[in-house]
Amino acid sequence: xxxxxxxxxxxxxxxxxxxxxxxxxxxxxxxxxxxxxxxxxxxxxxxxxxxxxxxxxxxxxxxxxxxxxxxxxxxxxxxxxxxxxxxxxxxxxxxxxxxxxxxxxxxxxxxxxxxxxxxxxxxxxxxxxxxxxxxxxxxxxxxxxxxxxxxxxxxxxxxxxxxxxxxxxxxxxxxxxxxxxxxxxxxxxxxxxxxxxxxxxxxxxxxxxxxxxxxxxxxxxxxxxxxxxxxxxxxxxxxxxxxxxxxxxxxxxxxxxxxxxxxxxxxxxxxxxxxxxxxxxxxxxxxxxxxxxxxxxxxxxxxxxxxxxxxxxxxxxxxx
Amino acid sequence: xxxxxxxxxxxxxxxxxxxxxxxxxxxxxxxxxxxxxxxxxxxxxxxxxxxxxxxxxxxxxxxxxxxxxxxxxxxxxxxxxxxxxxxxxxxxxxxxxxxxxxxxxxxxxxxxxxxxxxxxxxxxxxxxxxxxxxxxxxxxxxxxxxxxxxxxxxxxxxxxxxxxxxxxxxxxxxxxxxxxxxxxxxxxxxxxxxxxxxxxxxxxxxxxxxxxxxxxxxxxxxxxxxxxxxxxxxxxxxxxxxxxxxxxxxxxxxxxxxxxxxxxxxxxxxxxxxxxxxxxxxxxxxxxxxxxxxxxxxxxxxxxxxxxxxxxxxxxxxxxxxxxxxxxxxxxxxxxxxxxxxxxxxxxxxxxxxxxxxxxxxxxxxxxxxxxxxxxxxxxxxxxxxxxxxxxxxxxxxxxxxxxxxxxxxxxxxxxxxxxxxxxxxxxxxxxxxxxxxxxxxxx
Numbered sequence: 153x154x155x156x157x158x159x160x161x162x163x164x165x166x167x168x169x170x171x172x173x174x175x176x177x178x179x180x181x182x183x184x185x186x187x188x189x190x191x192x193x194x195x196x197x198x199x200x201x202x203x204x205x206x207x208x209x210x211x212x213x214x215x216x217x218x219x220x221x222x223x224x225x226x227x228x229x230x231x232x233x234x235x236x237x238x239x240x241x242x243x244x245x246x247x248x249x250x251x252x253x254x255x256x257x258x259x260x261x262x263x264x265x266x267x268x269x270x271x272x273x274x275x276x277x278x279x280x281x282x283x284x285x286x287x288x289x290x291x292x293x294x295x296x297x298x299x300x301x302x303x304x305x306x307x308x309x310x311x312x313x314x315x316x317x318x319x320x321x322x323x324x325x326x327x328x329x330x331x332x333x334x335x336x337x338x339x340x341x342x343x344x345x346x347x348x349x350x351x352x353x354x355x356x357x358x359x360x361x362x363x364x365x366x367x368x369x370x371x372x373x374x375x376x377x378x379x380x381x382x383x384x385x386x387x388x389x390x391x392x393x394x395x396x397x398x399x400x401x402x403x404x405x406x407x408x409x410x411x412x413x414x415x416x417x418x419x420x421x422x423x424x425x426x427x428x429x430x431x432x433x434x435x436x437x438x439x440x441x442x443x444x445x446x447x448x449x450x451x452x453x454x455x456x457x458x459x460x461x462x463x464x465x466x467x468x469x470x471x472x
Numbered sequence: 473x474x475x476x477x478x479x480x481x482x483x484x485x486x487x488x489x490x491x492x493x494x495x496x497x498x499x500x501x502x503x504x505x506x507x508x509x510x511x512x513x514x515x516x517x518x519x520x521x522x523x524x525x526x527x528x529x530x531x532x533x534x535x536x537x538x539x540x541x542x543x544x545x546x547x548x549x550x551x552x553x554x555x556x557x558x559x560x561x562x563x564x565x566x567x568x569x570x571x572x573x574x575x576x577x578x579x580x581x582x583x584x585x586x587x588x589x590x591x592x593x594x595x596x597x598x599x600x601x602x603x604x605x606x607x608x609x610x611x612x613x614x615x616x617x618x619x620x621x622x623x624x625x626x627x628x629x630x631x632x633x634x635x636x637x638x639x640x641x642x643x644x645x646x647x648x649x650x651x652x653x654x655x656x657x658x659x660x661x662x663x664x665x666x667x668x669x670x671x672x673x674x675x676x677x678x679x680x681x682x683x684x685x686x687x688x689x690x691x692x693x694x695x696x697x698x699x700x701x702x703x704x705x706x707x708x709x710x711x712x713x714x715x716x717x718x719x720x721x722x723x724x725x726x727x728x729x730x731x732x733x734x735x736x737x738x739x740x741x742x743x744x745x746x747x748x749x750x751x752x753x754x755x756x757x758x759x760x761x762x763x764x765x766x767x768x769x770x771x772x773x774x775x776x777x778x779x780x781x782x783x784x785x786x787x788x789x790x791x792x793x794x795x796x797x798x799x800x801x802x803x804x805x806x807x808x809x810x811x812x813x814x815x816x817x818x819x820x821x822x823x824x825x826x827x828x829x830x831x832x833x834x835x836x837x838x839x840x841x842x843x844x845x846x847x848x849x850x851x852x853x854x855x856x857x858x859x860x861x862x863x864x865x866x867x868x869x870x871x872x873x874x875x876x877x878x879x880x881x882x883x884x885x886x887x888x889x890x891x892x893x894x895x896x897x898x899x900x901x902x903x904x905x906x907x908x909x910x911x912x913x914x915x916x
Contacts, residue, residue: 274562274811277834279897287904289811290562364564 189246190218196242197232202310204233204332221247233257234311234330257331257346259314264359264420265298266320270373286340294372297362299323299343308338348403352425356401356408358383359422363396370418377420383412474679476704477717480851482884484707484805486680490644490764493772495652498788500575504547504779505557505816506532507567511614513539520568524551529578529755532568535606541616542606544755546777549573560801562811570779582752587655591663591750598667598750605749606756606819610741611635611710612802614820617742621667627731632665632673633719636688636740637703637710639678640803643823645760646740648773650677650684653744654691660747661698668736675700675740676719678709707805708882712737714851726878741822761785761817765826767793776817782824783813797832800825805883838891846885846895852878856885856895863902868909876902877910 194214201209207216217230227249232239237253244251270293276285282304290296301321305314313328314335323335323344336344343361358377362369366378379397391405392412401412401421410429413421509515516533520526526545533543549572556564577583593601603618623629638646650657661673675692677685679702692698703709703718713724715737722733730737738746741760748754757778764771769790776785782801786792792799792813800807801821846856854875862871879899886896 274809279894279901281898281901283905284897284901287901288561288808294562296563 187218190214192246193217193243198234200234202332227251233332255348258329258349259325259335259344260347260357261323261344262359262361263299263343264375265293265295265373266322269375283340304338305335308334354408354426355424358399358420360420363398365397375418375420382415386411386415474704475718476706477714479853480849481706482849482887484641487641488644490762490771490773491647495648495760495773495775498774498776500547500572501780501784502572504570505567506779507565508533510818511541511608511616516543518554520551522551522553527576527578529581539619541608544606544757546757546779547572548576560810560815581754588751589659595667601750607745607749608819609739611739612820612822629668629670629736630734632668632670633735633737634661634675634740634743635715635737636675636677639707639710640805642764642825643762643803645762645773645822647681647684649744649760650740651687654687656747657744658691660743663746663750671697673698674719676703676715678703678705680705711880761821762823763789767795767828768826779816781814781816795828796826797829798827835892840891845888849884849888860895860898863898868905871902872906876906
């Protein structure tokens with residue numbers, strides 16, 4: 153009986169030892185030489201695997217970073233939007249390189265066709281997918297460029313940063329946004345754009361992408377860009393261009409002077425996170441309209457903001 | 473035992489309310505909107521400008537690509553503008569808008585009612601003529617007919633199939649055409665046989681149209697090579713591949729055209745249009761449209777000029793019923809809800825259906841219980857529940873492997889689903905995405 157145990161243990165032991173020796177030499181022979189810095193760089197990345205950098209996850213991006221550092225000695229064109237400048241600085245220090253500071257970006261929804269601004273003309277009951285609805289028809293509000301409000305961007309977001317506001321039916325981006333660009337890809341109508349966050353989070357943009365002429369555009373939506381060109385004339389920095397009846401503000405040239413905002417007759421140019429303007433006796437017409445549309449869009453208004461929003465309406469009464 | 477296809481199929485309520493209504497001629501509209509893209513393939517190129525005077529039947533846009541079709545003016549008058557107008561889905565498409573003045577026809581068009589039985593043209597001239605006259609498949613897919621008649625090299629057609637099935641509920645346009653214009657239609661069938669160089673034609677008609685079957689049998693009685701075949705009623709028998717399977721028991725391989733098995737299918741309405749184009753030199757400027765619905769005052773079959781706003785047709789049928797919830801262009805199974813009544817009738821509009829509110833909405837979507845009813849009714853042998861899930865989770869590689877591109881969008885799965893899942897919506901989306909993936913792959 154004892155013999156059996158001894159033979160079994162001995163034979164297994166010999167097989168194990170032989171296998172260990174073979175494996176050792178095989179491992180030596182087929183060793184994959186990997187730059188240890190790849191692991192280090194990967195450790196420094198946020199591990200979100202969102203694909204915002206354009207690579208298939210953080211590991212692939214780390215490999216690309218190290219390869220580029222070895223080959224060209226710089227990291228130009230590679231950026232982790234999620235980690236931002238801090239992460240890129242850490243990565244650069246691992247690789248003994250310098251990186252230029254990138255301006256942080258944020259997703260901006262360029263449509264204000266809420267239920268009030270662009271009332272429903274037809275009812276859609278099909279699949280809850282913007283991509284399908286876009287192939288099927290122009291949208292409940294009738295604007296062939298406007299937001300369909302079915303939430304493909306919400307499904308695409310891995311950071312819980314974009315949600316549909318049930319009151320307006322439009323997506324709203326919150327400060328969790330890391331500008332990975334997933335929603336930009338998901339939107340079948342290219343409504344969402346990545347724009348620089350701006351100083352103190354201040355941004356000015358045209359909240360419309362309707363390329364129709366003024367008449368047809370306004371027919372479907374009260375706050376559409378009608379391509380009148382007033383903003384182009386008033387801009388002192390040549391930051392606004394007009395193409396296909398649609399104004400576009402170049403975020404690089406724009407100095408956030410806010411001159412274009414009151415000029416817009418439909419209130420299509422939006423300003424974000426600016427302090428309220430000082431009210432003069434004669435309130436410019438455009439500004440009144442803008443305030444009005446903001447109330448119309450029924451964004452959740454904080455108690456103190458409501459008070460502020462009322463002031464221009466008072467101005468309107470004075471004028472009339 | 474009547475013939476039919478084997479796999480899948482459903483039996484929706486037939487509701488052929490207008491089968492006994494003779495074809496009426498709808499008055500010419502005041503303004504006609506004629507889009508440049510009424511067919512599958514590339515849009516036609518405009519030949520007229522604002523202010524031009526046009527006559528009925530005059531060529532106003534030329535189809536220049538291989539798969540494209542000519543567009544003729546369906547009215548006479550003055551071109552108001554060449555501009556974008558809304559189509560049935562609400563997107564803008566280029567079109568000619570014509571202010572109608574009188575009804576003056578272009579020269580060389582024979583408008584007499586006399587039936588010309590003698591076919592004087594040869595194979596090439598016939599195809600040329602059909603191309604010139606802008607004839608497209610009138611069953612709904614609007615594939616340019618002349619392209620179908622040009623058999624690719626190395627292939628051979630041995631049978632022509634005429635689709636008189638009209639399996640969509642409510643629609644009766646082809647039915648009436650077979651009853652009232654049977655003689656002309658058969659001449660059209662003979663023309664198509666010459667164009668294809670085949671000696672045999674089969675006209676497939678579902679058994680719910682006994683009068684059409686007996687009429688066609690009576691007319692074809694003394695003509696060799698044309699056979700009229702009654703078919704068991706089953707949706708979607710009017711689909712090309714299902715009809716071929718039902719009539720000659722051949723199966724078209726996945727991703728291939730019917731010519732692969734030696735068959736070419738044309739619609740009964742197309743056969744009539746071919747007769748008019750070849751024998752009467754008349755372009756495709758009007759078609760029979762069924763306008764129907766349970767609460768419509770005066771449902772009927774109308775001969776309508778292409779470009780007539782649908783609102784005028786609705787007016788002729790006694791106006792929009794008060795309880796209307798949805799107006800559908802086409803039949804209830806494959807038709808599409810219209811965005812507005814101002815859109816024009818185009819070559820592919822076979823019917824206008826006005827559904828009351830209680831029948832127009834979708835039911836509450838519940839969870840899939842894996843009952844596999846959709847699998848058993850799919851005429852193409854697909855698994856709709858699986859395709860829906862795959863598209864939902866954006867696994868397009870697997871969607872393609874599950875043969876999503878074979879879907880004929882008949883809607884049987886959607887119709888039969890006890891959980892009211894939007895199966896076809898997702899399958900269509902999947903077809904769209906997979907189609908795009910295949911296109912980019914073939915470009916590389």
